[in-house]
Amino acid sequence: MKNRLAFFPLFLGLLLSLSVHAQVNELQRSTPEAEGVPSKAIIALFDSLTALPKTDIHSVMVLRHGKVIGEIYPAPFAPEYRHTMYSCSKTFVGAAVGLAVADNRLRLTDRVGAFFPELLPDSVSVNLADMTVRDLLTMTSGITTDWNMRNLTPDWIRTYLAKPVKVPGKKFEYDSICSYVLSAIVQKVTGMTLLDYLKLKLFTPMNITEVAWEVSPEGYNTGGWGLHIQSESLAKFGLLLLNHGVWEGKQLLPASWVEQMMSKQMEAGDEDYGYQMWLCDYPGAVRADGALGQYILIIPEKDMVVVITECTLINGRTQRGLVWNRLLPEVGDEVLAAGKDYKKLQKKQSAYTLPFVQGKAASSAAMKYEGRSIVLDANKYGWKSLSLHFGQKEVKLAVTDKNGAAYELPFGYKQWLKTAVSAYPPYSITPIGSFKGIEGPFWVAGSYAWQSPAVLQLKAHYVNWISALGVTLRFEGDQVELTVTENFSSDRITIPGKIQ
Known part of the structure; x- marks a missing residue:
């Protein structure tokens, strides 16, 4: 696998040919007031979300009556960038299963083992033999969740089916492998991957073309x-479910299946679970929900x-609570007059930005380090050596990795400088074969500042993924200490280095 942080330079022609596609602004836009929502409520939501601690907001879209009435993409993020969705992906799996059922290719009572006879253990228990498609949909397979399994073996289904099985259909145990096995079943019965099947049935009719899925x-x-996938495509999918499977007058997903997906199928602690999606504590609301805060919130009561x-x-209840408490109480049925609050919203929507690194633009000691090779101890990122190059309100970080590849990232002062990289970004999970099926390049935006003459801080956001790295370099004589933080972890990683 490629080094996750190998930043290979790309020539301008390649950048242009591989540039991010802008499949955006297809949904109808409207003013909040025209749809019965005061702009001040949208502002309150956006301001509250962007002020949360330990949180980088990448996008927020608010839709009512099928129209976008507010949206933000705090810089350096932008509407055209795709995002990895973690378990939000599961709800799309639930839709694909419903489509296969409607096509008479699958039944909820079908036994899971029957789809994988060559992968079954030598001795099949009664409980394994009884496990059904519905049990996978409701996270009640009877197999105790093992989050590490996918990191240790490439034989996920064989290993999964060999595990002890309790009575299926009884106890909720959230497990991404349940959804993975459903994906495999859909491929078995349709003859095409889950993604290709969704493209045929949903994505192409909805003009969702900027989409990929790991393999x-x-x-x-x-x-x-x-x-x-892009945020606007998530909004389209949310509207499809809100409208009972109808898209532009066509029934793409059976209404009866949408109702089952969005209805209680299993108790799941303090919340209930439908088919591959959660029921919310706000009355009638349901959601697709992914790690680190990826949400499609569907609120039928308010359309x-x-x-x-x-x-x-931080706990996602906080973000959802802001929607329930800051936004929804202000939503009404009467058309309102757009006034100064709407003008304020228009200005604010384009002005949100993630924090720049704070400090000074220059250091009196910078030229001591200009172009010098900083040799690093072995580290998880594969960085072998670094060098710094200083310009007018710009720092370029050149990296050589352990395989000898050289690359460069720019960082701006009180601005985000972007570049494309051909290797993979940091990822909070490590399944075998990560990123297969996801094509680059990945775009990185950088900001820098000097904390003191001998302390340089860098911030890099991977804007069409999810990750961000903070890198602090502390210089003392010929010694350099790197401290690296990841926005998906509370850990701090220290890497010693030496100037040569």
Whole structure:
């Protein structure tokens, strides 16, 4: 596998040919007031979300009556960038299963083992023999969740089916491998990958073309995670479910299946679970929900959809609570007059930005380090050596990795400088074969500042993924200490280095 942080330079022609596609602004836009929502409520939501601690908001979209009435993409993020969705992917799996059922290719009572006879253990228990498609949909397979399994073996289904099985259909145990097995079953019965089947049935009719999905070592879309998609496409999918499977007058997904997906199928602690989606504590609301804060909130009572993509280390109840308490109480049925609050919203929507690194633009000691090779101890990122190059309110970080590849990232002062990289970004999970099926380049935006003459801080956001790295370099004589933080982890990683 490629080094996750190998930043190979790309020539201008390649950058242009591989540039991000802008499949955006297809949904109708309207003013909040025209749809019965005061702009001040949208502002309150956006301001509250962007002020949350330990949180990078990447996008928020608010829709009512099928129209977008507010949206933000705090810089350096932008509407055209795809995002990895973690378990938000599961709800798309649930839709694909419903389509296969409607096509008479699948039944909820079908036994899981029957789809994989060559992968069954030598001795099949009664409980394994009884496990059904519905049990996978409701996370009641009877198999105790093992999050590490996908990191240790490429034989996910064989290993999964060999595990002890309790009575299926009884106890909720959230497990991404349930969704992965459903993806494999859909591929078995349709003859096409889950993604291709969704393209045929939903994505192409809805003009969702900027989409990809990770592929497992066994050749199936990963199902329970790995969807890579734009925020507006998430909004489209939310509207499809809100409108009972109808898109532009066509019934793409059976209404009866949508009702089952969005209805209680299993108790799941303090919340309930439908088919591959959660029921919310707000009355009638349901959601697709992914790690680190990826949401499609569907609120039938208000005829609304809210999409949030982010990277957060705080409990998602906080974000959802802001929607329930700051936005929804202000939603009414009468058309309102758009006034100064709407003008304020228009200005604010384009002005949100993630924090720049704070400090000074220059250091009196910078030229001591200009172009010098900083040799690093062995580290998880594969960085062998670094060098720094200083310009007018710009720092370029050149990296040589352990395989000898050289690359460069720019960082701006009180601005985000972007570049494309041909290797993979940091990822909070490590399944075997990660990123297979996801094509680059990945775009990185950088900001820098000097904390003191001998301390340089860098911030890099991977804007069409989810990750961000903070890198602090502390110089003392010929010694350099790197401290690296990841926005998906509370850990701090220290890497010693020496100037040569």
